[in-house]
Amino acid sequence: MFIDTHLHLVSRQLITYPWLTDVPALNRDWTYDEYESTAKRIGIAGVLHMEVDCAPEFIETENALIADLMARPGSLMRGAISSARPEAEDFTSFLDRLDPKVVKGIRRVLHVVPDELSQDTGFRANVGLIGKKGLPFDICVSQRQLELAIDLADACPNTVFVLDHCGVPDIAGDGYKDWEKSITRLAERPHVNAKISGISAYAAPDWTLETLRPYVEHIIESFGWDRVVWGSDSPVCTLNSSLDQWMAATQALIAGASETERAAFASGNAKRIWNI
Template identity: 45%
Template structure:
């Protein structure tokens, strides 16, 4: 079945600066669109949305403009800084590119109070004016503050990345499970089935991933989930191929319609592609 990848990272160190990669040696190299699709096409992945890679602030707009010119990249979620006074100017520039579908500010690398400030909240409330969504990237212990942010911006569409970053390796179902159930009650949130491999350790099995993925789908329902590869982070504990195979195994009992919703149909609606 056709897959639309909603969470592809591409890394071009000859073009852009990625300060965080100095602390991630396994990922600190070039990850090109050609190399990705050499594997992805055979897995049924026909196209992808590029997810910002936390480049240096000066490179954020350049990264977005560059990836939108690459083959099979049908949209981008751009880096942003809602804690800055000039945020609206930034999203106005981004909105000049029709294939920018949303923005993201990684929150698990910054103090918790950053996303709770009045300025941050007021700024992201402008996103619907530009038809942009906000991808939420939080640790499991930060899910409560994520919910507070969502509740203060009810007109913004949020996508919760990586199943809420559970501790898969430690089998940390609780209190993550209760937080996900509560998160799903917020009508302006979509969940992204992605990233769980990275938190599973190197010797994971499908049964290790299954309870986390199944709980997110059960909580949000088939109409409010999308799929992402989180490539190349996925290579830390496996490969793109293993993640796609694991996904198919986990959802094997679903109907064709439900599978299509997860793998491409919901993403086409949510990200307007």
């Protein structure tokens, strides 16, 4: 049974998502009930909600919605990976307001901001504070920014990091060689983990299992079975697949793993990293 470490829910009547208008295929509400009906069929036993890069004034509203879902009887929801603005002057007070029973981690999407942001001393100091709070920080960068991810990890050695989406490889553009080198270097940092999440979205529409295999295998080879987790990246994965197709592809790609390796990847590592 899997823990999905990367589910996005969209509630447009309550929250504003500035980027959604640029992605018509995703620009609708995506509900927990819709997700749960599939998740329970394909072996998902728990889920973490991943922030959806909402407008900053709605961050705490988004976390409150997840708290409500966690309180439902029989809910799969295990917590929120909250959006945040580590560059903000009031970031410390924001951290202090977070409910540790709900918020299990933090993310600031970095591919939508200038590269210099993650290099700023104040930003890095606040990412260090995230680590002191015992919260992991999800790194969401594009493939060309993987070197920035390495620099950020080096600047914050006491914060646990999780690289989203295998580092967003340019699968459709055949960018494997450059991606491979950067991933190998990033994996040398023991406080960095990797999330194998919805990478079919970065392939061409006619992708096959063999299209994705070298990326998944290199991530596992580089990080090891004790530092990899699984995520659906639903609904972004639906751009080139469905949730159940992504799960089926994952199961096929790890078919040769031992029972211990599969258990660590499917749920054990996630429970440890996010304290769930």
